[in-house]
Amino acid sequence: MNVIYTDRLSKHFGSLKAVDQVSISVRQGEIMGLLGANGAGKTTLIKMLCGMLPPTEGTGAVAGYDIVGQATSIRHRIGYMNQSVSLLENLRVSENIEFYGKIYGMNKREIAARWEELEDLFKMGAHRHKLASELSSGWRQMLAFVIAVFHNPKTLFLDEPTSGLDPLSRFEMWEQIYRTAYQGTTIIMSTHYLSEAWYCDRLIMMENGRVTAEGSPEHLNEISGKQGLGQLFLMQQK
Amino acid sequence: MRYIHTIKHIAIKETLSIFRDRLSLVILLILPPVILVIFGYALRFDPEDVNFAVLDRDNTPESMEFIAHLDNSPSFRFDAYLEREEEILPSLTYGKQKVVVVIPEGFSLSLLNRETAPDIFIDATDPMASGSIGYNLQQLLHQQMEDHLKKHGIQSNRPSFNVSFLFNPDLKPEVIPIPGLIMIVFILISALMLSLSMHREKEKGTSRMLMLTPAGISEVIAGKVVPFLVICLFHITTIWLLSGWLFNIHVAGSDAMFFLMCLLFILNFIAYGLLISAFIRTELELLLACWFFLFVPNMFFSGFLFPISTMSPLIQPFAELIPGTSFMETYRGVVLRGTSLTDHWAELINILLQTTVACILAIWGLKRNYLRKT
Amino acid sequence: MKILAAILWKEFLQLVRNKELLILLFACPVSILGIVPFALENNTRINAGIVDYDRTPVSRSYAAMMVHSPEFAEVRHFPTIESAERSVKLGQTKVILVIPPDHERKLNRFPPGDPLNLAIEATHPKKAQHLLATTASLLTEAHRAGSQHEVEAYQKVGSPHKVEAHQANIHNLFNPEASYQYYYLVSLLVLVQTIIGCCLLNHNIISEKEKGVLAQFNSTSLNRYLYIAGKGLFAMFVYLAITLVSLTFCRLVYGMTVQGNPEEYLLVTILFSFPMLSLGYLAAVLTKNQVQTIYLLILLLLTMILMSTMFTSLDSMPEWARLTRFFNPVYYMLDISRLIILKGVQMKHFITQAVMMTATGLMLSAAAVLIMRKSPERW
Numbered sequence: 001m002n003v004i005y006t007d008r009l010s011k012h013f014g015s016l017k018a019v020d021q022v023s024i025s026v027r028q029g030e031i032m033g034l035l036g037a038n039g040a041g042k043t044t045l046i047k048m049l050c051g052m053l054p055p056t057e058g059t060g061a062v063a064g065y066d067i068v069g070q071a072t073s074i075r076h077r078i079g080y081m082n083q084s085v086s087l088l089e090n091l092r093v094s095e096n097i098e099f100y101g102k103i104y105g106m107n108k109r110e111i112a113a114r115w116e117e118l119e120d121l122f123k124m125g126a127h128r129h130k131l132a133s134e135l136s137s138g139w140r141q142m143l144a145f146v147i148a149v150f151h152n153p154k155t156l157f158l159d160e161p162t163s164g165l166d167p168l169s170r171f172e173m174w175e176q177i178y179r180t181a182y183q184g185t186t187i188i189m190s191t192h193y194l195s196e197a198w199y200c201d202r203l204i205m206m207e208n209g210r211v212t213a214e215g216s217p218e219h220l221n222e223i224s225g226k227q228g229l230g231q232l233f234l235m236q237q238k
Numbered sequence: 239m240r241y242i243h244t245i246k247h248i249a250i251k252e253t254l255s256i257f258r259d260r261l262s263l264v265i266l267l268i269l270p271p272v273i274l275v276i277f278g279y280a281l282r283f284d285p286e287d288v289n290f291a292v293l294d295r296d297n298t299p300e301s302m303e304f305i306a307h308l309d310n311s312p313s314f315r316f317d318a319y320l321e322r323e324e325e326i327l328p329s330l331t332y333g334k335q336k337v338v339v340v341i342p343e344g345f346s347l348s349l350l351n352r353e354t355a356p357d358i359f360i361d362a363t364d365p366m367a368s369g370s371i372g373y374n375l376q377q378l379l380h381q382q383m384e385d386h387l388k389k390h391g392i393q394s395n396r397p398s399f400n401v402s403f404l405f406n407p408d409l410k411p412e413v414i415p416i417p418g419l420i421m422i423v424f425i426l427i428s429a430l431m432l433s434l435s436m437h438r439e440k441e442k443g444t445s446r447m448l449m450l451t452p453a454g455i456s457e458v459i460a461g462k463v464v465p466f467l468v469i470c471l472f473h474i475t476t477i478w479l480l481s482g483w484l485f486n487i488h489v490a491g492s493d494a495m496f497f498l499m500c501l502l503f504i505l506n507f508i509a510y511g512l513l514i515s516a517f518i519r520t521e522l523e524l525l526l527a528c529w530f531f532l533f534v535p536n537m538f539f540s541g542f543l544f545p546i547s548t549m550s551p552l553i554q555p556f557a558e559l560i561p562g563t564s565f566m567e568t569y570r571g572v573v574l575r576g577t578s579l580t581d582h583w584a585e586l587i588n589i590l591l592q593t594t595v596a597c598i599l600a601i602w603g604l605k606r607n608y609l610r611k612t
Numbered sequence: 613m614k615i616l617a618a619i620l621w622k623e624f625l626q627l628v629r630n631k632e633l634l635i636l637l638f639a640c641p642v643s644i645l646g647i648v649p650f651a652l653e654n655n656t657r658i659n660a661g662i663v664d665y666d667r668t669p670v671s672r673s674y675a676a677m678m679v680h681s682p683e684f685a686e687v688r689h690f691p692t693i694e695s696a697e698r699s700v701k702l703g704q705t706k707v708i709l710v711i712p713p714d715h716e717r718k719l720n721r722f723p724p725g726d727p728l729n730l731a732i733e734a735t736h737p738k739k740a741q742h743l744l745a746t747t748a749s750l751l752t753e754a755h756r757a758g759s760q761h762e763v764e765a766y767q768k769v770g771s772p773h774k775v776e777a778h779q780a781n782i783h784n785l786f787n788p789e790a791s792y793q794y795y796y797l798v799s800l801l802v803l804v805q806t807i808i809g810c811c812l813l814n815h816n817i818i819s820e821k822e823k824g825v826l827a828q829f830n831s832t833s834l835n836r837y838l839y840i841a842g843k844g845l846f847a848m849f850v851y852l853a854i855t856l857v858s859l860t861f862c863r864l865v866y867g868m869t870v871q872g873n874p875e876e877y878l879l880v881t882i883l884f885s886f887p888m889l890s891l892g893y894l895a896a897v898l899t900k901n902q903v904q905t906i907y908l909l910i911l912l913l914l915t916m917i918l919m920s921t922m923f924t925s926l927d928s929m930p931e932w933a934r935l936t937r938f939f940n941p942v943y944y945m946l947d948i949s950r951l952i953i954l955k956g957v958q959m960k961h962f963i964t965q966a967v968m969m970t971a972t973g974l975m976l977s978a979a980a981v982l983i984m985r986k987s988p989e990r991w
Contacts, residue, residue: 050831072833080831086824088622090629095622102618103834131629157831261899265907277918283738285927330785332961336927355781362784363954365792367925370738372782373745399748400727403734404700411737426910434903519632521902522815526636529807530643538648543923544792545739547657547685553650567703570735575701 003028003155003186004049006067009058010209011044018044020209021058026188026202028154031181033200034190041209042190043083046157049188051075063155076104079148083159083190085140087132093143094128097150104151114150122146122176138169145173149180156180158189162196174199244453248461252435256465266431270423270473274416274480281415285367285374289317290337291329296345304341304356307382313374330361337361337371347386405490405574412485417569418542420477420500421562424470425536428504429511430528432466436515436604437524455605463508474500481573490576499572499579503565506589507532509596510561516603536562564588615834619842623816627850637812637850641804641858648800649793649866657685658743661696661705664689668716674709677754683746697731706733707743709751786955794868798949799922801858805881806942808854809888810895810913813847817896818905837981840893847892848885855881871956879959880948883966887941887973894980916942944969 004026011019019041026032034042047053049062051071060067065074088096094115101111119125124146127139135143141161148156161177162170174196181187189200197203198217205213205220213220256262290308294301309316317335320326326338340357358375362368403409439445445458453461474497481487489496510532518524537543539553540562549557557563564585571577579586627634660678664671678687688705690696699705710729718726730747734740787795817840820826829839855878862868870877891912899905919933920942926934937943944965951957959966 052827052830072835075831076833078831080828082824082828082831084824084827086828088626088825089823090626091622095625099618099622100832103615103829103832105614105833107614259904261904261907265911269911273914276915280919280929280933281924282928282930283924284741285925288927327785331955331957357781357783359783359785362787363950364795364925365784365787366738367927368784368787369742370928372784373741375782376745399751400729401744402729402731403737403740404697404731406734406737406740409734409737409740414736414738422914430906430910434906438903521906522811523632523636525811525906526640530640534644534648538651544651545736548651548792550650553647557651571701571703574735575703575733577701581702 001028002026003030004032004060004062004188006049006060007058009045009048009060010056011041011048011053012056017209019048019055022206022209022211023058024204024211024214026186028186029181029184030201031177031187031189031199033197033203034188034206035192035194035197035203036190036206038192039208040206042206043159044209045206046080046159046188046190049074050078050080050157077153077155079151079153079156081141081144081148081156081158081161083163085137085144087140087143087147089133090131092129092131093124093135096132096143097147100147101150106151114152118146118150121179138165141165141169141173142176145176149185154185156185156187158187160190160192162191162193170196241457244457245461245464248453248458249464252462253465256435262431266427266469267472270427271476271480273423274419274477275484277419278412278416278485281419282411283366283370283414284313284411285336285370286312287315288313288337288371289335290314290339291318291320291325291335292316293320293323293326293338293340295343296341298345300347301341301345304345304347304379304382305339308339308375308378311374311378313371313378326359330359335361336367337375339375347383405576410486412487413570413574416481416485416487417566417573418537418540420569421503421536421540421542421565422533423473423477424500424504424507424565425528425532427473428466428470428507429514429532430525431511432463432508433511433515433518433524433528434521435466436462436512437518437521440515440607441521455601459512459601459604463512466508467504470504471501474504487573489573491572491578495572495579499565499568502586502589502593503561503568506561506593506596509593509600512600513596513603516600516607535560539563541566559588559592561589561592615838616842616845619839620846623843623846627846637808637854638857641808641854642861644804645797645800645858645861646865649797658683658707658746659686659688659705660684660747661688661690661699661708663691663693663696663708663710665713666711666715670716670719671711674711674751674754677750678709678747681750683750693731700731700733703733706739707731707747709747793866794954795950797862797866797868798953799946801855801862802920802942802946802949803917803922804858805851805855805884805945806888806913806917809847809851809885810892810909812850812892813844813889814892814896814905814909815902816843816847817893818899818902821896822901836984844889844893847889848882851885851888852878852881868953870953872952872958876959877949877952880945880952880966883970883973884941884945886970887976890973890976890980891941894976894983897980897983916940919943920946922946938968939972941969941972944972 002025004024006022006024009019009022010017022041022045024032034045036042044053048055048067049060051062051067051074054068054071062074063077065071065077067074088099091099097115098111101114106114119128122142122145124139124142127135127143132140132143141164145158145161148158158177162173165173170193177187177189177199191197200217202216203214203220204211213223215223256266292305294305305316308314314337318329320329320338323340326340329335329338338359340359342354342356344354345356346354356379358372360368360371406413436445439462477500478489478493478496511528514524514527514531518527539546539549539557539560541557542562546554546557546563564582568579568582568585571582572579662675662678664675675687675689678684688699690699690708693708693710696705696708696710700708708729708731710731712726712729715726715728728751730744732740732743732747817826820829830836859870892909895905895908895912899908919929919936920940921929921937922942926937948962948965948969951962
């Protein structure tokens with residue numbers, strides 16, 4: 001079953017076509033990777049699917065809701081992790097999480113139970129009482145991820161979740177991503193790292209707002225003549 | 239040579255970034271003349287067409303003549319007749335009138351004493367305005383009395399004066415707000431805008447990039463200051479032109495002195511702008527620091543809004559030190575009284591000293607803090 | 613309600629943990645109210661000069677009266693008019709009295725002698741008028757004291773008929789001592805409320821916008837209007853707290869009390885917060901970062917404050933400038949504050965101003981909401 005689909009979705013900013021005639025579909029429980037250079041349109045596409053930006057042309061739906069007319073309903077059902085890792089700096093880790101939990105309508109008991117569930121999983125217990133501004137960049141990104149999944153969304157949008165992390169932190173982040181996907185959450189994430197592309201179930205390559213290639217990593221590898229995704233990526237850029 | 243070269247390129251970079259931000263362009267180029275023109279005309283301190291009510295107990299042609307005389311003057315406008323004394327306080331409290339004139343029975347311009355003189359009730363919540371209203375009323379009363387006495391061949395015992403108003407014979411009202419507005423413009427551009435630009439650079443991290451180049455802190459500062467200095471020089475010219483053309487305020491002394499004077503004060507405000515940007519951490523702190531350490535002292539304690547002589551004796555020595563005070567005094571001297579800058583040596587020394595100290599502290603602070611993460 | 617409570621709690625935590633902002637918010641109004649009123653004591657003392665060509669007891673009596681008058685700080689004698697004018701030019705003297713020769717001999721005689729000459733430094737016209745009024749009044753008094761017996765003599769013989777001139781009896785209501793302090797304390801109070809009200813919410817939103825926090829919220833189910841309303845509500849509480857602190861400070865330090873109903877004043881303060889917070893919000897919606905918002909706020913606040921009658925009276929402004937008051941919430945707040953604090957007026961007498969003030973708030977909010985709906989990326 002397709003949780004997300006778009007039909008010739010476009011977003012123009014004046015004469016700039018940030019997203020141009022993108023038609024994609026994502027199945028439930030899939031990890032879909034968006035791969036592309038800077039300015040390819042990944043973040044803009046994600047924002048449209050989250051209902052944050054209205055499209056200029058085309059249609060789309062997330063979790064059965066139209067991205068144009070039912071954006072509010074979409075936002076109730078998704079989780080989102082910002083590229084710039086936006087946290088409430090003067091609030092503690094627990095306070096950040098509690099705040100977002102309340103926004104999604106969770107009561108104190110539910111928040112406490114969910115926190116108990118996730119605390120060990122994400123090893124955040126030791127940082128519970130720290131201010132967000134006091135965390136290292138790795139833990140800040142982990143906190144942003146926890147915030148995105150705290151309310152148990154069925155669909156998760158991650159905008160470069162491992163950007164700037166050291167290899168160990170990236171590994172730990174992917175552990176969490178897999179664990180979340182294993183529980184049935186559909187994940188759409190953008191990434192720059194070609195190595196991470198192999199971790200995804202399917203990939204969409206974007207260039208200048210357009211989809212240039214789509215398929216599983218193995219399939220795309222075949223297209224490149226088994227020269228690797230990197231080669232295919234470079235070929236697409238050229 | 240390399241030094242000049244570096245400054246030139248930093249200045250070009252700064253100029254480009256100013257001109258590519260529409261809002262800062264509006265503030266830097268258009269706002270100052272707009273402030274000068276709009277507020278130069280809008281800020282006046284002499285009330286006109288003040289509504290007054292009359293309780294006329296005399297009801298004679300003489301009392302009517304007096305009321306008409308007041309109404310015909312540009313300062314007052316007749317609004318209502320009152321019937322009883324009890325109406326006076328409500329009229330001034332709730333009504334549109336600022337003044338109630340009670341003309342007593344037996345009012346006579348030939349024989350004005352405590353019993354026959356009119357009683358004037360003024361809403362004095364605004365003491366400046368009420369002072370002017372009282373003064374204008376007295377003048378009108380005296381004028382009418384003199385005319386009346388002359389008509390009847392009677393000589394008044396009141397001494398007559400030949401009054402000459404030096405340096406501003408027409409009592410042009412623009413001379414009050416214009417120097418203050420010029421000061422606000424200088425603070426806005428040379429202190430606030432410059433310090434915002436410095437801070438922005440630090441916040442974005444580009445200051446660190448600059449520091450890692452062969453450019454030293456003094457070249458960076460000089461390069462950033464140059465475009466703002468040029469913009470200020472442009473505004474000195476527009477101010478000089480607009481003052482003369484629109485407000486008929488021409489420099490009584492030397493025009494070169496006027497430009498030099500403005501330049502000195504701009505440099506002083508630039509130094510303060512750099513000093514503030516050297517030590518603050520956030521934009522809100524910068525805005526509040528500029529507001530409380532630059533705008534407030536220079537607006538309230540410089541003689542712009544309230545004369546220095548009216549201030550508490552405790553405050554006056556500090557008020558004399560404020561750059562705005564020196565600017566107001568020097569402006570009035572050079573522009574209105576035709577003095578030269580050397581006649582204001584005390585003010586100039588004050589400004590030069592402050593500029594030097596502020597610059598030294600600013601350079602020290604920027605060297606220390608500019609590389610730090612915000 | 614739960615979400616609103618969560619937003620208020622979050623705003624509270626963020627504020628109390630930002631110590632620098634907290635200090636600035638409370639210290640700045642107190643320092644303005646604590647220092648600026650010292651500029652308003654109205655101890656006007658004039659530096660005068662005399663050029664006495666008469667050199668008689670009468671002319672010396674003028675000098676003596678000026679020296680002994682509390683209105684004059686210094687009275688210098690100059691040998692010539694040129695030396696006196698030079699002193700005025702250098703700013704050392706503000707008014708010169710030139711007593712013509714034969715002044716005493718021709719006093720109260722017919723034909724009258726040359727009048728006294730007053731030369732007044734007029735680079736500040738308001739001050740010049742005050743100098744003229746003070747000096748003329750003192751000299752009139754001196755003249756009358758010196759010539760009273762002459763008047764009686766003339767009145768007895770009947771010619772030429774002279775009258776003793778008198779002035780109108782002036783009564784200053786609500787401020788008999790013509791003190792500047794309370795009037796401008798009210799102005800400063802409104803100034804503080806204007807700046808805090810406008811900048812608080814604006815800074816809050818813009819800093820979240822810059823950090824991307826707003827974009828994060830945009831992806832949640834949080835209703836943006838509810839979020840802004842929550843922020844606005846919290847900002848209003850802070851603004852009220854600062855107003856109360858400022859009022860208490862004015863009472864303790866200057867003895868200034870609200871002559872009218874304090875509850876009504878607080879209600880009006882709440883009403884005023886609406887246009888100010890809306891203005892701050894509008895500026896935050898229109899701009900992308902702190903620098904732009906500072907530029908915009910400077911432009912708007914400077915205009916509103918200067919045109920609000922905070923430092924000039926409405927009667928002194930030209931007609932076109934007076935019209936701007938209909939769109940200026942600061943003007944209405946000043947007007948109402950003066951009515952309640954200085955005159956003790958009740959609400960029913962300023963309901964129009966309160967309604968107009970609220971209407972400007974509605975207009976500003978509507979504008980902000982419209983812009984936000986049209987361009988949601990501005991949020």
